[in-house]
Amino acid sequence: AEHVGDDIVEILFTEEQIQARIAEMAAQIEADYEGKDLLIVGVLRGAIMVIADLARSLGRHVEIDWMAVSSYGSGTKSSGVVRILKDLDTDIAGRHVLIVDEIIDTGLTLSWLLANLTSRGPASVEIATLLRKPEAVQMPIDVKYVGWDIPNEFVVGYGLDYRERYRNLRDIGTLAPHVYS
Ligand code: PRP
Ligand code: MG
Known part of the structure; x- marks a missing residue:
């Protein structure tokens, strides 16, 4: 269908709900990092949408850097092996780092990233995610900031894609089954 929202059958979180939750997370982050420098890693x-909104919800200075990672092989994540497609431009030694993603599914991406960034000698590394699927977790990780825990359903929108579509939807929702088949 032509419009980005046409194949959405159920909206789980509206734009307003997302913005309200991100504002709460930002307030908590501001309190926790008071007096410390902060580097967020998207x-x-x-994570582009959540970084854009979280960063603007912070009333304080923050640096932003990005990583792009990918699983080895034919797109399967089950190996847990990740390679870096784009590394940080920032030396994080001695820095307070907050890794931000929009969803934790199996946990493999962020557990690998957490170990990788920890090895670089930061002052601290924590994780923030807008969504987490507790039922899908294969690699338990400590996540300091979670927007919502959700059921193990395929969700799109607000950065989340299905075959590179729907990232630009303002809400988060589930796709009609016909889209997959
Ligand atoms: C998705 C999502 C998370 C990761 C979560 O990214 O954005 O980064 O998968 O899955 P996991 O917990 O099972 O590792 P993806 O690798 O699909 O790339 P994208 O961010 O470019 O969409
Ligand atoms: Mg991702």
Whole structure:
């Protein structure tokens, strides 16, 4: 269908709900990092919307850098092996780093990224995610900031894609089954 929202059958979170939750997360982050420098690391490409909104919800200075990672092989993530497609431009040694992604599914991406960034000697590394699927987790990780835990359903919008579409939807929702088949 032509319009980005045409194949959405159920909206899980509206734009307003997302913005309200991100504002709450930002307030918590501001309190936790008071008096400290802060570098947020966005995980391309899904995290672009949450980084844009979270960063603007912070009333304080913050640096933003990006990483792009990909699983090895034929797109399967089950190996847990990740390679760096785009590394940070920033030396994070001694820095307070907050990794931000829009969803934790199996946890493989962020557990690998957490270990990778930890090895670079930052002052601290924490994780923030807008969504998390507790039922799908294969690699338990400590996540300091979570927007919502959701059921193990395929969701799109607000950075989340299906075959590179729907990232630019303002809400988060589920796709009609006919789209997959
Ligand atoms: C998605 C999502 C998370 C990751 C979560 O990214 O944006 O980064 O998968 O899955 P996991 O917990 O099972 O590792 P993806 O690799 O599909 O790339 P994208 O961000 O460019 O869409
Ligand atoms: Mg991603």
